Amino acid sequence: MSLLDFARGTALQWSLYIFVVGIIWRILGAALVMRRKDMSQARISGAERVKEGAMTILTRSVPPETFEKRIRFSHITGYLWHIGYFVVVLFFIPHILFIKSFLGFEWPGLPNPMILVIGAITLATLVALLVRRMTHPVLKLISTADDYISWLVAALPLITGYMVVARVGLHYETLLGLHVLSFCLLLIWFPFGKLMHVFFIFPSRYNVGAIFARRGVRV
Amino acid sequence: MTDNKTLAERLRERGVSRRGFMKFCAATASMMALPPLMIPRIAAALEQARRPSVIWLSFQECTGCTESLTRSHAPTIEGLIFDHISLDYHHTLQAAAGDAAEHAREAAMQENEGEYLLVVDGSIPLKDDGIYSTIAGITNLSMLEDVAAGAAAIISVGTCAAFGGIPHANPNPTGAVGVSEIITDKPIVNVPGCPPIPTVITGVLAHYLTFGRLPELDSLNRPMVFFGQTIHDRCYRRPFYERGQFADTFDDEGARKGWCLFKLGCKGPTTYNACATAKWNDSVSFPIQAGHGCIGCSEPNFWDKGAFYEPLSAGRWGTPAALGAAVVAGAAIGLGSAALARKRQAEASEEKDI
Amino acid sequence: MDNLESIAVRVEDGLDESLRTDNVWPLLRQIEQALQSLQESGSETVIDLGAMPFSAQDEQDLRERLGRGEVNATVEAFGPTLVQETAFAGVWLVEYLDAEQRRLTLHLQIARIPDLLITPADDLADSLASLRRANRDFSAAPTEDVQ
Ligand code: SF4
Numbered sequence: 277m278s279l280l281d282f283a284r285g286t287a288l289q290w291s292l293y294i295f296v297v298g299i300i301w302r303i304l305g306a307a308l309v310m311r312r313k314d315m316s317q318a319r320i321s322g323a324e325r326v327k328e329g330a331m332t333i334l335t336r337s338v339p340p341e342t343f344e345k346r347i348r349f350s351h352i353t354g355y356l357w358h359i360g361y362f363v364v365v366l367f368f369i370p371h372i373l374f375i376k377s378f379l380g381f382e383w384p385g386l387p388n389p390m391i392l393v394i395g396a397i398t399l400a401t402l403v404a405l406l407v408r409r410m411t412h413p414v415l416k417l418i419s420t421a422d423d424y425i426s427w428l429v430a431a432l433p434l435i436t437g438y439m440v441v442a443r444v445g446l447h448y449e450t451l452l453g454l455h456v457l458s459f460c461l462l463l464i465w466f467p468f469g470k471l472m473h474v475f476f477i478f479p480s481r482y483n484v485g486a487i488f489a490r491r492g493v494r495v
Numbered sequence: 496m497t498d499n500k501t502l503a504e505r506l507r508e509r510g511v512s513r514r515g516f517m518k519f520c521a522a523t524a525s526m527m528a529l530p531p532l533m534i535p536r537i538a539a540a541l542e543q544a545r546r547p548s549v550i551w552l553s554f555q556e557c558t559g560c561t562e563s564l565t566r567s568h569a570p571t572i573e574g575l576i577f578d579h580i581s582l583d584y585h586h587t588l589q590a591a592a593g594d595a596a597e598h599a600r601e602a603a604m605q606e607n608e609g610e611y612l613l614v615v616d617g618s619i620p621l622k623d624d625g626i627y628s629t630i631a632g633i634t635n636l637s638m639l640e641d642v643a644a645g646a647a648a649i650i651s652v653g654t655c656a657a658f659g660g661i662p663h664a665n666p667n668p669t670g671a672v673g674v675s676e677i678i679t680d681k682p683i684v685n686v687p688g689c690p691p692i693p694t695v696i697t698g699v700l701a702h703y704l705t706f707g708r709l710p711e712l713d714s715l716n717r718p719m720v721f722f723g724q725t726i727h728d729r730c731y732r733r734p735f736y737e738r739g740q741f742a743d744t745f746d747d748e749g750a751r752k753g754w755c756l757f758k759l760g761c762k763g764p765t766t767y768n769a770c771a772t773a774k775w776n777d778s779v780s781f782p783i784q785a786g787h788g789c790i791g792c793s794e795p796n797f798w799d800k801g802a803f804y805e806p807l808s809a810g811r812w813g814t815p816a817a818l819g820a821a822v823v824a825g826a827a828i829g830l831g832s833a834a835l836a837r838k839r840q841a842e843a844s845e846e847k848d849i
Numbered sequence: 850m851d852n853l854e855s856i857a858v859r860v861e862d863g864l865d866e867s868l869r870t871d872n873v874w875p876l877l878r879q880i881e882q883a884l885q886s887l888q889e890s891g892s893e894t895v896i897d898l899g900a901m902p903f904s905a906q907d908e909q910d911l912r913e914r915l916g917r918g919e920v921n922a923t924v925e926a927f928g929p930t931l932v933q934e935t936a937f938a939g940v941w942l943v944e945y946l947d948a949e950q951r952r953l954t955l956h957l958q959i960a961r962i963p964d965l966l967i968t969p970a971d972d973l974a975d976s977l978a979s980l981r982r983a984n985r986d987f988s989a990a991p992t993e994d995v996q
Contacts, residue, residue, distance in 0.1 A: 300822060301829040369739050371808070377808075385739050518965070777951055
């Protein structure tokens with residue numbers, strides 16, 4: 277069996293299983309954990325609380341004015357690489373066909389040169405963010421191994437993807453195998469590290485908003 | 496059987512002039528994918544080249560490789576080169592049959608011990624002592640070992656001889672393998688393809704004739720000049736691939752416009768061969784030009800690499816049942832850990848209450 | 850089957866505009882450099898167009914750009930070879946065909962004269978010998994008086 281066959285066969289299957297087990301485990305675990313009963317007097321109705329929770333998802337997605345200046349860099353770079361990443365993942369045609377082999381449907385993609393440019397911007401942003409994390413005194417202090425591993429695991433598919441396109445050193449199919457393996461690694465690490473924020477970020481924003489709203493506070 | 500004329504003398508005898516000979520060298524260089532700079536060297540070498548003895552063994556095969564080689568119309572460069580070698584044994588092409596044929600092989604082996612070239616097409620069955628394919632009562636395995644022992648070099652023609660090919664495909668009932676799984680102490684060139692491109696076969700022969708040694712090989716022992724790049728690298732539909740213009744079915748607008756066949760399962764990006772430039776049937780066309788994706792026939796195990804019509808980037812995701820099991824397992828662990836957490840939370844708050 | 854027209858089949862003849870490989874432009878630059886070194890140092894260059902991805906469309910583009918020059922020759926040896934000077938002196942297209950008019954390969958040669966046209970030195974001795982023989986036969990022939 278060649279590396280590519282292994283990567284997109286056995287490795288892909290097992291990492292998918294681990295991913296699914298991990299995701300469901302963590303979501304259920306978080307959802308079913310006991311919550312302390314809120315003894316405070318509810319200031320607004322339940323329906324309004326839902327609205328406020330939903331609003332918080334939006335308001336937390338833009339930086340508050342007070343901090344705007346100080347966090348502009350992380351703010352812009354954060355959006356930049358997330359969007360770039362999604363475009364590359366979802367609109368590169370071989371990727372679409374990859375997803376189609378799982379979901380069974382497809383959508384139009386973008387020409388390769390565009391993907392290459394967007395991917396380059398994304399990768400550059402990621403590198404800039406890593407450099408900042410490693411040099412900024414406060415960020416450095418609060419960064420854990422999880423942050424670095426999650427960075428690496430997210431960046432590897434981009435890096436290997438570029439290697440496939442640019443054909444650096446090895447045979448195309450070997451590089452493609454490595455690229456798929458890097459995706460497998462992402463799947464495996466996903467539920468257990470900070471990448472899990474993809475699932476938790478909006479529910480937790482909602483929660484914060486709804487809890488504060490009940491107490492009459494708007495965030 | 497083996498006369499001692501050089502190729503240049505042979506051509507001259509046929510009335511080919513010096514200019515004709517130089518032209519022959521130019522065409523040979525092009526066929527061997529060597530730069531024109533090499534033409535004078537090729538000419539000098541071919542002047543000296545003697546007629547080599549070639550023993551051609553056909554094992555588990557369909558004769559497609561021989562067909563490919565002999566179907567080119569005479570007088571071509573392929574034909575001339577093929578005529579120049581002394582083909583002392585070849586089932587399909589030799590006049591002798593039965594014992595006489597085997598004697599011819601033995602005689603050639605003795606006469607040219609250590610110098611003859613061995614060409615193999617077809618795979619070799621190993622299971623049950625190799626009884627699944629025999630010639631004159633001799634198993635392919637022992638004939639190969641016997642003939643290879645005295646060969647200067649071996650050329651494995653076709654994917655079967657190179658990597659096991661179709662006989663080797665799952666479940667491989669005869670235990671078929673390629674030559675290099677058996678012979679490890681001789682220089683071997685693999686010229687895979689199902690069948691290989693005729694000019695590639697003769698290109699390798701020409702290289703051997705010209706330089707007296709085998710060409711530069713890649714990690715799978717394929718000649719670099721022909722197998723150095725993928726079909727995709729040299730495909731004329733490549734611009735469509737880059738622009739994201741694909742045929743979705745074999746009869747849609749895209750197919751008619753000649754767009755890229757990646758979505759229809761083209762294996763061009765992972766297939767190393769010269770079809771896109773050398774082409775087939777006297778350079779008329781090649782599969783992609785005819786509207787069908789590459790099936791990767793020159794790659795090891797091409798038959799077992801998934802469906803021919805599945806896009807190369809498709810994943811093998813496993814069965815829905817396994818996925819369902821993963822969901823159930825995840826739910827079980829999740830519920831379990833939630834219950835545990837609740838218990839601990841309850842205990843903690845009880846403690847506080849006390 | 851008199852409804853063949855209703856089947857959407859398009860016969861591919863002629864050239865397809867889209868089948869360009871982007872190789873013509875780099876090639877023209879390469880020719881430019883080769884021509885420069887021919888002029889400066891007399892060194893010749895041969896480029897094998899059969900060895901690179903080059904579509905029929907590319908070839909037509911190239912031929913159009915290079916145009917036709919003054920010299921046009923056919924060498925009949927082992928099938929015809931068409932030697933054509935382009936509009937740029939010193940740049941030659943040499944097309945090798947076999948006896949059945951199938952192309953063996955196409956060369957671009959940057960030289961004062963393609964070597965195929967030069968009489969091979971090897972042939973001079975043969976040629977002289979056979980001419981001498983012919984002349985001897987001629988003078989020995991008793992038919993006419995020759996001065
Ligand atoms: S048809 Fe195949 S080889 Fe050609 S560009 Fe498309 S994928 Fe590549």
